[in-house]
Amino acid sequence: MDTDEKLARKTFELENEIKPLINNDEMYNFDAEEQKKILNEKPWTTDPKYFTNVKISSMALMKMVLHAKSGGDIEVMGLMQGKIKGQSMIVMDAFALPVEGTETRVNAAAEGYEYMVDYMTVIKQAGKQENVIGWYHSHPGYGCWLSGIDVSTQHLNQQFQEPFLAVVIDPKRTSSTGKVDLGAFRTFPEDYKAPSSSNDEFQQIPMDKIEDFGVHSNRYYSLPVSYFKSSFDERFLEILWSQYWMNNLSSSPILGTEEFLSKRISDLAIKLKKIDQNFDPTFGKPKIRKEDIHQSNESQLHKCCKESNKLSIEYLTNYMQELLKAEIFN
Template sequence: MGITFIAGRLENVVGWYHSHPGYGCWLSGIDVSTQMLNQQFQEPFLAVVIDPTRTVSAGKVEIGAFRTYPEGYKPSDEPVSEYQTIPLNKIEDFGVHCKQYYSLDITYFKSSLDCHLLDLLWNKYWVNTLSSSPLLGNGDYVAGQISDLAEKLEQAESQLAHSRFGPLMAPPQRKKEARDLFQAALSCLAQVRARQVQRVLCLSGRGVGKLKEESQLAKITRDSAKITVEQVHGLMSQVIKDILFNSVRQSSRSGSESSSPEPMVEA
């Protein structure tokens, strides 16, 4: 702070930001400690988290802003307003510290300088933008999501086997029901819109869990829905590009062939 004042910048630092590539916008244990320490010595101060991988995959900015609760404060047990997919290897870190901070509403804008810079980038790389495909560019990320989803299904199956309701069903039947639920979610989500998907999933989550908190299978269904919707959006963009460019070229070619004069045949 002293260096900024010496340089003539009298503005205070109001926060910090970092990225969580591929595993969502939330605060880990280290993030909570960093944010809590800064809130004690300089206010206002907030933490901003950006997920660049999910931003590219979903086609919208994945960003979150957070502040920590005072030390010793116990928040009310209210359900999370917005569900987000957490990888299996990050769930423990997420669950331990999720009650120590809260999220803030975010609004962002594009300034005239941002518009100018984006126009320069578009004029230089427009060919790469049109020829790129999110399905190919995010192949590793999607493969990781599917692998994580498979691990969650196996974990849910093992938890069901050790629950008090486990002995009521044979292992093959439990496995078949888990697979049927997963396949039903994928086939259903590929045919409806994103808003309709959310309504269907909320209803299915209530029916499966019948508890205050959503069951593990219902959360897995939500995760599979997210993957499916993103893939459908990627396919839609490819179909639109094909219609705009390939169909126009084919129609113009067929029109030129039909307008060419027929060869004269001597009798």
């Protein structure tokens, strides 16, 4: 690995806060009896928000990111392996599923399930004992959240394959910012009424997805995600990083996200127009009672301003990267 590649990898690890493990053996030790005991006790059945955080290995992260990027505008899907430690869900590894996706959804067909069974059989024979702990899929260009179909899929998995986690990756925004855009989620039981929350992290949701996002947002919750690495993963990471690094070098952050950027600007314009329609163009006063819409419009306008700022920063960052590459290689 040359100096530039090492520097790029170090930057990636710092940007995504990938922390080295202090005790490598503890995290990678799989205690079958302990896991069996947890599965028998099922503590998550008495607390809908029993799991409080997710820890993902850098190897699993790189595999999921590379797979998501390979799909382009098409959603891809895979499974994650790991274990439970206290109230943490630990993702140790991940593998892709050979499924057919579209630009709006992805579902595992019969061949996908057959592949999953064969894969798990082979890795068990090879000595890897971690169970399937969840699934991941991509949302190219429209953020990390669960759609109605995703919620139904995750809810079904939690009924029959607990403990189970849903992870969503946005490869477009990952390419645009350099930081992995990833979210981890679990659904609530059907009879559970989630408390309203105003502390959710700001997300840029396209206009054509807002309704789907809003309707189902109270049926699941997001878990904080952290990443870790170990000396055990180093050789595998070098191979995966070389592939990731070459993809980045051979692509343009400006040209590669040009269509994505145009869509986001158009979407922002539509949102601003919708806010403006609530006001009288002559007198600058609301068409309906001020107290009914002032707070809503102020909130939406604030979100649009944040979205605009984020777009500007991302574009300038990509432009600087392009200039730097031109200076180095030309």
